Amino acid sequence: MSVNYAAGLSPYEHKGKCGQAELFDSCDELEKKVTLLAELIRSSKCLVVHTGAGVSTSAGIPDFRGPNGVWTLEERGVAPKFDTTFHEAQPTFTHMALKSLEQAGYLKFLITQNVDGLHMRSGFPADRLAELHGNVFVEQCPTCQTKYYRTTTVPTVGLKLTGNACEAKKGTNARVCRGKLRDVTLDWEDSLSERDLQLADFYSRAADLSLCLGTSLQIVPAGNFPLYCRKNGGKLVTVSLQKTKQHSKTDLVINAKVDEVMRRLLELLNIESLKAELHLSPVLHSVHGPATLPLAKEPIQKRSKRKLVDNEEGIIEMKPPKLEAATTKLEAATTKLEVDSTKLEV
Ligand SMILES: NC(=O)c1ccc[n+]([C@@H]2O[C@H](COP(=O)([O-])OP(=O)(O)OC[C@H]3O[C@@H](n4cnc5c(N)ncnc54)[C@H](O)[C@@H]3O)[C@@H](O)[C@H]2O)c1
Numbered sequence: 168m169s170v171n172y173a174a175g176l177s178p179y180e181h182k183g184k185c186g187q188a189e190l191f192d193s194c195d196e197l198e199k200k201v202t203l204l205a206e207l208i209r210s211s212k213c214l215v216v217h218t219g220a221g222v223s224t225s226a227g228i229p230d231f232r233g234p235n236g237v238w239t240l241e242e243r244g245v246a247p248k249f250d251t252t253f254h255e256a257q258p259t260f261t262h263m264a265l266k267s268l269e270q271a272g273y274l275k276f277l278i279t280q281n282v283d284g285l286h287m288r289s290g291f292p293a294d295r296l297a298e299l300h301g302n303v304f305v306e307q308c309p310t311c312q313t314k315y316y317r318t319t320t321v322p323t324v325g326l327k328l329t330g331n332a333c334e335a336k337k338g339t340n341a342r343v344c345r346g347k348l349r350d351v352t353l354d355w356e357d358s359l360s361e362r363d364l365q366l367a368d369f370y371s372r373a374a375d376l377s378l379c380l381g382t383s384l385q386i387v388p389a390g391n392f393p394l395y396c397r398k399n400g401g402k403l404v405t406v407s408l409q410k411t412k413q414h415s416k417t418d419l420v421i422n423a424k425v426d427e428v429m430r431r432l433l434e435l436l437n438i439e440s441l442k443a444e445l446h447l448s449p450v451l452h453s454v455h456g457p458a459t460l461p462l463a464k465e466p467i468q469k470r471s472k473r474k475l476v477d478n479e480e481g482i483i484e485m486k487p488p489k490l491e492a493a494t495t496k497l498e499a500a501t502t503k504l505e506v507d508s509t510k511l512e513v
């Protein structure tokens with residue numbers, strides 16, 4: 168699959184603000200801001216990071232709304248150019264820095280809108296990660312929920328049949344499931360995965376520090392999650408080259424490249440950066456143990472009011488999930504990850 172996965176999405180008119188001017192903090196400003204961010208991280212008890220397309224642009228995967236974003240160019244009638252494929256793209260400094268921050272005990276949970284699978288492929292612990300809009304390397308069985316992490320991208324987007332059958336063996340007589348697998352990458356009208364949505368909602372509320380990296384925050388619910396921590400007196404920090412949708416509610420706005428910020432941040436926190444490596448199946452070794460969810464009284468869809476599109480504000484909304492049980496099970500071909508504990512620890 169080309170990195171232009173947008174080409175596989177259905178037509179959609181309202182794509183938000185594209186091609187806004189890029190902003191760069193001066194060296195002095197940047198140093199002060201990253202020093203403040205390091206202090207905030209040191210004193211935080213629950214740091215949650217939210218990432219978007221901007222953490223993968225240095226891997227050669229274009230964003231959507233930056234000056235050379237797929238939709239910015241589309242608005243100008245220019246065809247986007249692609250230097251890599253999802254298959255070839257390697258984790259960036261920022262992907263590895265986030266893994267380092269998790270291993271150092273600072274980062275409690277990572278929420279991404281990206282579908283490039285690079286957080287998972289960098290070896291970031293799968294049970295501390297929510298991939299809100301899917302992952303182009305994954306297909307899933309709707310019958311038994313088994314997830315298959317492939318080494319190459321699956322052929323479809325939009326939760327379509329991929330042509331493969333589930334090989335999971337279930338029960339004592341080890342009957343093969345044979346469910347028809349579907350991709351997990353969302354199209355506009357598709358529902359978010361209940362497991363990822365529940366975890367993202369829970370950790371966004373538990374956070375005392377939300378750090379957004381390389382996202383314009385124009386898509387909801389993803390773009391609203393970082394705000395939740397402010398209700399508990401938490402702080403919101405954004406690192407982006409463009410003004411984000413939540414600019415007026417952001418406590419610290421850093422206008423710089425994410426890799427540059429993360430490099431300095433790790434230095435200030437005295438954390439060694441890990442070398443880039445590619446993991447082809449999910450890694451489950453979080454220093455915090457598996458993520459835990461309280462048993463929700465009802466699924467999130469019932470608790471929050473949502474609009475599909477608000478044209479006036481240019482908000483783009485991914486549909487909430489279909490009603491499902493509050494606890495969900497995610498199984499990889501070789502690993503099993505359960506998110507059904509009643510513990511409230513973060
Ligand atoms: N890599 C991917 O998986 C990928 C790529 C393109 C789009 N998307 C999809 O786009 C949608 C979400 O939009 P979004 O907010 O993530 O993307 P977006 O294009 O709306 O915003 C990305 C933002 O990151 C900033 N940015 C780009 N490179 C940066 C860098 N090196 N340092 C700092 N900032 C940088 C841009 O200025 C831009 O504001 C999601 O649905 C997501 O699936 C994903």
Ligand SMILES: [Zn+2]
Nearest residue numbers: 308311333344
């Ligand atoms: Zn199955």
